[in-house]
Amino acid sequence: MISTNDEPLHVLDLPQIYTKPSGTDLIKALALLALKPRTFGTTADVVKGPAVQPAGLTRYLTSIIASPLLWLDTEELREAVWDAAAARLSERSGRAAMPAMSRIFSVPTSSGEDYTLTLHEPSITADNLGMKTWVSSYLLSRRLHGLLESPPELVPSGPTEPSAKSDTNKQLRALELGSGTGLVGLAFAALQGKSAAVHLTDLPDIVPNLAHNVALNVELLTTTEATVTTDVLDWSVTPTPLPSALERFDVILAADPLYSPKHPKWLVDTIGVWLSRGLDARVVMEMPLRDAYLPQRQELRRRMAELGLAPIQEGEETGYDDWESAGGEALAVKCWWSIWGWSEKI
Numbered sequence: 206m207i208s209t210n211d212e213p214l215h216v217l218d219l220p221q222i223y224t225k226p227s228g229t230d231l232i233k234a235l236a237l238l239a240l241k242p243r244t245f246g247t248t249a250d251v252v253k254g255p256a257v258q259p260a261g262l263t264r265y266l267t268s269i270i271a272s273p274l275l276w277l278d279t280e281e282l283r284e285a286v287w288d289a290a291a292a293r294l295s296e297r298s299g300r301a302a303m304p305a306m307s308r309i310f311s312v313p314t315s316s317g318e319d320y321t322l323t324l325h326e327p328s329i330t331a332d333n334l335g336m337k338t339w340v341s342s343y344l345l346s347r348r349l350h351g352l353l354e355s356p357p358e359l360v361p362s363g364p365t366e367p368s369a370k371s372d373t374n375k376q377l378r379a380l381e382l383g384s385g386t387g388l389v390g391l392a393f394a395a396l397q398g399k400s401a402a403v404h405l406t407d408l409p410d411i412v413p414n415l416a417h418n419v420a421l422n423v424e425l426l427t428t429t430e431a432t433v434t435t436d437v438l439d440w441s442v443t444p445t446p447l448p449s450a451l452e453r454f455d456v457i458l459a460a461d462p463l464y465s466p467k468h469p470k471w472l473v474d475t476i477g478v479w480l481s482r483g484l485d486a487r488v489v490m491e492m493p494l495r496d497a498y499l500p501q502r503q504e505l506r507r508r509m510a511e512l513g514l515a516p517i518q519e520g521e522e523t524g525y526d527d528w529e530s531a532g533g534e535a536l537a538v539k540c541w542w543s544i545w546g547w548s549e550k551i
């Protein structure tokens with residue numbers, strides 16, 4: 206076990222390959238050795254693990270890269286461990302660019318015990334924003350257990366369209382739009398367990414890494430009996446034929462989905478196509494309050510109202526970006542979270 210006090214660790218305190226440690230323990234240990242980035246957090250403090258004495262570290266990392274890791278469940282998990290070990294080695298070789306990395310996220314549960322998710326983030330490029338995990342998805346993933354515990358006033362379905370949720374034999378159907386690395390959708394799936402089927406979606410370039418991240422978390426998803434699928438869903442394309450009532454979703458999740466003038470229309474149109482007309486249908490969103498995108502947020506509110514959706518609960522909270530400013534401080538990011546339902550039904 207790795208202690209979390211400030212005493213520098215010896216390399217022998219880390220999980221040793223000959224003990225066949227779990228993938229999660231290895232990735233946690235390798236995350237501890239990362240030189241950058243800082244972790245997301247809700248305080249401005251740089252969150253750092255205990256220092257690790259450098260003696261023997263290169264040999265430790267090489268022992269992981271050289272091991273076939275045959276006791277780990279999936280090839281994806283093995284590759285994530287090898288990638289993380291290789292990244293730690295390359296950081297120590299003074300490589301300027303940050304390599305692809307696997308990162309650990311803790312998701313609070315209602316029992317008080319956190320779930321751990323491992324997400325692979327390939328090197329990011331300007332047109333592949335979904336390769337990185339963004340601060341509003343971190344904040345939303347941490348409030349999901351609260352949403353589930355005290356759901357907004359859920360009312361029984363009306364006669365027009367039965368919702369899956371009101372039928373106890375059916376799983377709740379949830380859709381995430383613009384999942385990126387999948388933090389929100391995977392957290393929701395693990396928290397819901399067998400009571401929900403969660404569909405994670407994004408653009409074609411992003412979905413392979415998203416599917417990879419589902420496979421990376423097979424241990425947690427199996428333990429929690431979660432059902433997760435992934436596919437391409439492009440908001441700019443209207444599906445033909447339109448989905449039937451049974452194909453629509455009870456919950457739609459979206460984190461950080463607005464950063465182009467076209468996004469408010471595309472996003473709201475997509476919600477209109479895919480959201481169930483049931484009384485308890487919900488849209489759950491969180492996004493940074495970036496000044497440059499104020500017009501897009503205003504347009505989003507207007508379009509949601511025109512569609513017939515109204516906010517049931519909303520609020521603001523501050524997170525800290527994982528990349529520090531030039532001065533080395535954490536960058537505070539104010540975010541807006543909101544839960545929406547059909548206005549004539551709430």
Ligand SMILES: C[S@@+](CC[C@H](N)C(=O)[O-])C[C@H]1O[C@@H](n2cnc3c(N)ncnc32)[C@H](O)[C@@H]1O
Nearest residue numbers: 335338339342383384385408439440441460461
């Ligand atoms: C800023 S990233 C947020 C990713 C993730 N939700 C998070 O918060 O970490 C925006 C995401 O929206 C996706 N996206 C952008 N335009 C899209 C479109 N037209 N259809 C589907 N997804 C889109 C991007 O690929 C990217 O994954």
